[in-house]
Every structure is written in C-alpha cells, then in structure tokens.
Amino acid sequence: MNRIFLLIACLLGFAGAASAQVTIASGQAIEIRISGVPQEEMTIVNNTYPVSEQGTIRLPFIGTVRAAGLRPEGLASSIEAAYRSAQIYTHPTIQVLSSSDETLKELTVTVGGYVRNTGPVKYVRGLTLYNAVQAAGGPNEFGAMGRVGLVRNGQRKEYDLRQTKFMNILVEPNDTITVPQKNWLGQ
16 A cells, blocks of 8 residues: 555656756757758758747758747657748657756857967857957957867867958857967068
C-alpha cells in the first residue's frame, strides 16, 4: 500500500513539474531548430533568437512572431503554422529550446590594434571582417589594412582588406580582430 502512495506522490510531483514549465519572456534568448526542410535552409533558420522587449522574435522568411508568454511547445506550433500558412514549408518541425534563467548576452566581436575605437563591436548576422573594422571607427593613421588578423577558436589568419575578395569574410561572435601598425613601407 505504501508503494502505491509513493507512486501516486511521484506522479503528482512530475505532473506539477510539467505544468510549471517555463514560459518565454522578453529579453530572453531562445534557440530554434527546424527539420523537415532542405539542409541549406535549416542553416538559415537554426539559430539563437532574442525575444524583443515587445515579446516578439524575427524569423527568416516569415518575419515577426509573438513569443513572450508562450511555452516552448506553443511557440513551436505557432512557428510551424506560420511557415505552412505562408506556403514556405509544407511539413516543418520546429523545436524551441529555452530555460527560465537564460538571458541573451549581447554577442560581440572584439576589434583591437590600430583602429579609432578599440573594444567590442556588436555582432549581427552577416557582419563582415571589413564592416567590423569600420564599426570600430576604421583604421587610424597608423593602422595597416593589408594585414588584418582574425582569431577564431585559437586559430589566427591574416587578410588584406585592401582587396575586395577579403572584405566579405564573415565574422562570428567572440572573434578577435586586430589591425596591426603599418611597417616601414607604410603597409
């Protein structure tokens, strides 16, 4: 008989925990994963999204979706319906990952060396190496754009940002960019 009461108590505790599931709030970061769509489009949608102060997120192809006040599975259903009704995807499966204490820290890249304003630069999707340097005020009179360093995951590469082919290199959050001093040739 004690086992039955213990089993009932456990089930009631689990039901209570399930009903106390997290609701999404403004200022929170949520991760969205999509499946059932072409692979190249999965990489466009799969991302971490900030919930705006207005309680919305902005998704590729469908725009603004209300998120605050919803549970993750409710938001997932809402996003799936929005993609279907816009006739973008016929059978999308959305997974929303969230936690109550997960707030969005501002994503940045760090730009240092011979630029006008050293320090963090706000990361936005599509930020290029050249744009990050320009967001730091551009090179100062001593900065060499021909040998700009990019450090990512402990690996350092050097790019000549005077050449167009290197200007569109995408940066990632937490990258470090350094603009070195010009050498004796002025480069």
